Amino acid sequence: MILAVALLPGTAAATSAAAATPAHAAAAAAAPAKKHQSSDSGPAVYHDLSPTLAAMAAASGPAHGDRVAPDEDTPLPHPTRAAADPVVQTAPGTKAAVPLANNWDAIGPNTGYSDTGVPPDPNAAVGTTQVMELVNTAYAVYSKTGSTIIGATNTSSFWSGFGGFCQSANDGDATVAFDRLANRWVVQQFANVTSSSGPYYECVAVSTSADATGTYNRYSYQFTNFPDYPKLAVWPQAYFTTYNMFTPAGAFVDAEICAMNRSAMLTGAAASQQCFTTSSTYGGILAGDVDGTAAPPAGEDETVVGLGATATTLATWKFHVDWTTPANSAFTGPAALTVASYTTACGTSGTCIPQSGTTQQLDSLSDRIMYRLAYRNFGDHEALVTDDAVTAGSGVGVRWYELRMTSGSTPTVYQQGTYAPDSTYRWMGSIAMDKAGSIALGYSQSSSSVHPSIRFTGRAAGDTLGSMTQAETTIITGAGSQTSYSRWGDYTSMSVDPTDDCTFFYTDEYEPATGNFNWQTRIASFQLPNCTATADYSISASPASGSVTSGTSATTTVSTAATGGDTESVTFSASGLPSGATAAFSPTSVTAGGSSTLTIATAASTPAGTYPITVTGTGTAHTHTTTYSLTVTPPATNDFSISVSPATGSVTQGSAATVSVSTAVASGTAQTVTFSATGVPAGATATFSPASATAGSGSTLTIATSAGTAIGNFTVNVVGTYPGGSPTHSASYTLAVTAPSTGGIVNGGFETGDLSGWTTAGSASVVNSGAHSGTYAARIGATTPTNGDSSAAQTFTAPSGSGTLSFWYNVFCPDTVTYDWATATLKDNTANTTSTVLAKTCVNPSSGWKQITAPVTAGHSYTLTLTSHDDNYSGDPTYTLYDDATLSAAASNPIVNGGFETGSLSGWTATGAASAAVNSGAHSGTYAARLGSTSPTNGDSSIAQTFTAAGGGTLSFWYNVTCPDTVTYDWATATLKDNTANTTATVLAQTCAASS
Template sequence: MKKLWRLASAVVGITALVWLLAQPGDSSPAASRSQRGPAAQTTSTDAAAQLPQFEAFDPVAPTLSPAVRDLPLAPNEPTLDREVNPRLNLNADLIEPPSLGLPGGVDPLLARQAAAAPQAPDDFLTPILNFDAQGYTFLNPPDTVGDAGPDHYVHAINHGGGTSVMIYDKSGGVVAGPIYLDALGSGACANGYGDPIVLYDTLADRWLLSEFAGTGNWLCVYVSQTADPTGSYYAYAFNTPSFPDYPKYAVWSDAYYVTANESSPSVFALDRSQMLIGQAASSQRFTAPSLSGFSFQALTPSDVDGSTPPPAGSPNYLMRHRDTEAHGPSGYPTTDLLEIWAYDVDFTTPANSSFTKIADIPVSEFDSELCGFFSFNCFPQQGSSTTLDPLREVIMWRLVYRNFGTHEVLLGNLVTDVDGTNHGGIRWFELRKSGANPWTLYQEGTFAPDQHSRWLGSIAMDGSGNIAVGYSVSSSSMYPSIRYAGRLATDPAGTLPYAEGNIVAGTSANGSNRWGDYSAMSIDPADDCTFWFTNMYSQNGNWTTRLASFKFSQCGTPDFSLTAAPATLSVCAPDDAVYDVTVDGTLGFNSSVTLSATGYPAGTTAVFAPNPVASSGSSQLTISNTAAASRGQYTIEIAGISPTSTHTTTVGLDLSTALPLLPIQLTPINGAVGAGTQPAFTWTTDASADDYTFELATDAAFTNIVVSAGGLTTGAYNLAAPLAHGTTYYWRVTGSNGCGAGVSPVFSFTTEPPVGSCEMGTVPATLFAEDFETGAVGWTSSGTQNTWTLSTASVHGGTYAYHAVNLDSASDQRLVSPDVALPAGSDTLLLHFWNRQVLEASQTGCYDGGILEISTDGGSSWTQLQSQLLTDPYNGTINSSYGNPLAGQNAWCGTQDWLDSIVDVTEFAGSTVNFRFRVGTDQSVGREGWYVDDVTVEACQPGSVDVTLGGGAPIHWLAGEDVTHTVTVHNAGIVTETFNLAVTSLWPAALAAPSVTLAPGESADVDVVVSIPAGTLPGTQETTTVTAVSATNPAIGAQVDLITRVSGGYQLYMPVAVRAQ
């Protein structure tokens, strides 16, 4: 049956291959990892170093579609369940970043949201309309989308026939549909495939609908001929260089902008002015550099809300988020980034078009690692083992743009792991830009109020600056449901006090892991106040979609918002604390605002200048006379009072009156050898310190800092990832407050050696080495159908390696080493060999495989080595059904690139042994085979370094003088070594030599000069630590402490009379 099973698998594979090859174009949806498949990755850690690529395309002539109202309804006939364009990883070399998590363990913005007073249920939290929209269409996911116009809401989802469109009136009644979107198209676009987009163009009073085609690489774009979405559409088919996966559209003054996940993130500009009048329209395309660390990548374009267009000549702004721990660059230990790109299009002279990254906006740390960086399974749902796609890779559509005249806004959201447990939360942000000034972060927040995960968000802002965000919510105790939250423009920055509104609760789990891939929050252009949100949820074992509307009753009323910066200020008495206070009027607010403050320290004064403030203006709050106040942390509430409303905001004041005490390191102790690769770092704390900064480096001068974590409020730090084995590290802690900083001494430690290395205090001595470059003297091979031979086909080093073929017939092939004498009394004996295997595996184990055996009697008997394998354990048991001579034995199989396999053979000390590499194959299916290269046997023997004090510290030395100590470095090992020396001291100290090279048993004296600072009091002493570490094995080292003590002394002072002039 084995051959029949393999034959069936081969038929399926060949059928799939033929289907793929039959698809037209460069790549098809199925062949292109579409729907968020992995994009090609860059090996650069700084994506900005790669230049964008540009293409301009010839104009495309449209056709005019039939009127939507006249089209036949799309049937929803049962079909085989399918996944819309399953995402395939076509990049086998993609490397997933390590999981590093958040520096502080939890999202730094959670506390801000938790401190916000929740608003009582009101009109906003009670939907106006709330009903089921289009339902399950026998595929996953639906890609739910829609937008509101003056009189209609247009809704679209994926369907077995491409995209299904439904048009509602503002009461929820069906006006037209469901219709297939491809009924509007022709040519390739007559066969739609999904990923729908719906946008109402508020600047032109038109509708834009889109999907991609089922064959080839096409964007199918439809622009309504009039403001009526039920009428005819200008139908365009834009060909793209590769499959335009996950296309996201945005309305802008000069173009319709489209982003996609191609082989790299791409962005298209479509000639909007021509499309609005049904004329031939050209397109242009730029590509952005890929980020290392995401398997799927796309930018998100900014889409205009409101009736005010962007300033004349303004480029479209595109954005993506950058978790610096995963994507780089280095140098951002406590922040992550929002990249902003500007696309300035010129359809008349395409060479003038530009696409430039204009900003990296630092934001609070977020964590994009959700069940890894590649997995499409993460968030749990009640009653099912199927977990849902977290959609971690993109800023969720839409990225909202608004122009308020006084300032411009970019508003967006993404998902983040809020506590390192794959617990999803909504990270939202608002950027602002005034005039020619750059974009800056105005506010940000994270919403994750309980144990449930929230993700798949979409966000919008009404004409008064109020915000609503809708999302999915699910957990092991909740079926996938839909909720929303919001804030008034006057609420405390970074908070969503209006939470939560329940749109619908799910009643079942989703059968597929695919979820989303997006939802849609939009603002009603009829009043610029009503939010419309559509998303998917689960009921009756399948998904369906929901549509709801809601609004703030405050929208449209003239009012003002009150903000203050910085959010927290650290001050050292007697300095003043100064805050900038801003009043922003909206919707014609024209009253003055009187400012006041409470909560500032007793004994200080608080003055605003000016006060009151005009309807849109600024003031400065100055807290003075801080010398009269007590040290501490204060929350100052600032109130703004107008004739019609009162608003408040808060700022923090950390008041210090003296420098903090120096932190004292506790663990690991200075000079520790054999520390774990994730040691617990602890130090003493001082109540006067605001926070601490932990730094870890590979050198005592801290020129190569590998970990830096600031804002720590406890005396402990845990590494997010293991350190390298057998490496010396240096660490220090800085305590800071408003008066300055105190830096601890520098401590060092050396991590334990890696598995399969000699223990601390021992060094390897080579007993046997074979690189197969000189004919492999003493090696023999035998067995049935033996193919062991020296080969150049694949090697670890040099030119030759031994190779045995994985035959498609039964064989037992044996390669035996020469005699190897293992001396008695050795601490550890280790066999190393490099090997590469391509041996046939089964689903649960091995069909063919390789094993390692040892003989202590010249080959008369052999024992398989199993428990002795320190690395590279066997992959599984060899199947016993197909004639393999090694059936039933554990073996190596499958595909493994060159690997250093390490075996502990200490138990055979005192014996002369042979090693046997043995390959067993069965009766069918061959593979490349097994390669063995660079075989060594090592004994771990004493090789310690002993550092002793050769001269005592003088005890009668005065402040301001130099003391010379002498240390003796002695090599107690068995090989010549170089020892690197280092000195740490709070007083200036210098070594006469940075290193010494010693033969076995040799010693050397090295002077250490310690300078006693002038003015040091008698009786004061300082400990100076000297370490010596082997240059070839950092795990070997020792240290000595030198004591320098200041004794009493006399100095003569002569009085001087100064005559007044």
């Protein structure tokens, strides 16, 4: 991690990647215990699917460089001193130095990157065809031979378009892993770490393929405390990340480990995390990170390791994660694992590494084990390797461990050693194993006569335990030393090529010239002698399952992949077929790496069921199998579905409504559907064109009314019937028949297909989809950005008997009401008054059609203006659909004294504390009813009235609750009882608001 120098050491924002509590606490209890689950557990704050990384990198441009970390970091809790180291290797290995396959300068000034801070935090991972390197705030993608695919780019560009701090805060401490079990890349970086109060964020990106430049499923997780020094690990049940946790004020809290739902993240689904903490005794823990093609045994818990409570122990934990029942998840430990005694490097300060040509010493970061805790399953045992920096004589060496376990048992020490073959200081190591069990150890090297350089050593699986038998190989000798700042590396990484499981890739830093901000990273690849690529292949089927009806066929692609050595010819066969089925491959054989199409044909007599079919590949030297699951179902009965659009419509007496009738095949084969209609009102006729159609096509229903057709709402059932009268399905269409207008609004439903009768401004048109009823609606505004108001207006005279104006609107507003909106006004030209009948509104996404009503006075002239406003901002056009502007007679109010303007509660039955003499704060008029009192009362206060409602009416009332308590104790509520149907509805749920 790198942070701004303007912050003071000791503050949360200034805490370094190594920062932690200043003192070592007491040893943990001997008996392992379930640790506390952290409040950081929970769902991701947000997740999405990114554009391609290549596109985001191109838009981001070159990286901006790093910021400077505080020079002094407070050590994590760790033992500092013990007896002399009994496992020091004081001479180099006698085997020949290993040659380098590839060796190139990665991110740094030699490749155009401007260093502006320390340390660089170099780490890398290797995939099937690419290498990705990350430094503190930048990443780059290379081929395996060092060709640049994406140059140094800000790491935050992984979250371009994601929003929030993941996108805007390029805060560093990023790491990358390659999930060999799924062939996916995983990248993490924390965000908002300079905040003095939080919250803090962990940003995670999981690729959707093995191509590092492709798209990523992106997530962010929120933390209350500062999650420093995050380190990724891949495990089948989860992606694990370990942290050192600090309060916002900078005090060390504990180590924390979080399990993120790997299976969900691989598919881009919502993914939660489960987090647990250690005691404050421990920091710098790491989780096992899977290498190789062999996954851990099914269901095995994750192993976690850190420095122990004494200088003769490591501490181990087990993390059991249960995504189905999170309460069953557990983090148990620590168990003390006895190791050879050691003294951590550089005493309590951690800084003592000398350099040539300067008095500036470098930080050893000896208070933790170093990234990664590499895991490998060898079948007969499982192995974990890790390392840390320890005192070796008068200098510093790398203590390394190989731990072993079986089926997830507690790890034991198989071998250990301290590599310090001469007086040169070695530290900042990273270690891994290849498929043969050979170990490679990379590190930084420096002394008073040697500039910081990069080297590695190694050993074969059968060599003398505890020793690195390969002579040192120099990746690059530094040409300068770092001045002014002690911070170096923070971590490096050794990884293994997943394609051959033999080639190691190591990245570290060196100085091409003496200076304070001019570190250069380097990537090198090599193989240890005992690892060779054995000829073999794998086989798989995609899809791995399929379903057919008896008498039809299923196909799947059978793929092979060469996993090492020379390719061999593979011939395919299938067994386990159900009765009457046959299998055919095209081609019947391929060279490993090729694929074939398997076709399984069933007979009409093939019985229903699910059959595991074994697909066998027989090669020159190897035979492998995969399973394809075939489900056979009996032939489906012929069936269909029917629907209508629109589902409602309105016509005046003497006119016609049209409805689109659609059908679809639900099962079996398409048959002829014959249409009919029931529930058509008297005096109206229903015709279909065509009268019948093949399922999957449709018809148009026309309902023609006459002058004598009854007025009202009618439910018309549109019926479809297959030959023979079965099956039969129907869909409902609601038809409203109204009397012809004798005046008032012209073309209020826009069913002329144009805006005749209306005066328009801006962008206004008629659309034939999404109407409230009928075929057409007016669209005010456009689907592309417009500037200012668009409107449609009409001046009309309210005819005799009319008392209510109504219209429907549907607003599409991806912005906010500050900038874009729908609104409508009604001007009474006779009285010269204007009212806003639709206040400015903006909804995203659309909440559907809403009705607006307003009173009108018969004989008055009115102007109705329907408006949509857009601020012409690119990407968020706003428009509004309007429909069915009509005038209707005003209904009389059956409720007596509903406005309480008698100044009393006449017409109402009151209980408790109820008063109508409140002549201030009324919604309208002079008076309002007050239920309850301004002084405390006990129990319910209420008023009630029984009335008979007119048909088609709507009940409305206004309330204003003043409730300084909570809804547990005090509330307002209202019920409406239908005495005819003997049902009661709660129309106002219990509510309490401290501020009315």
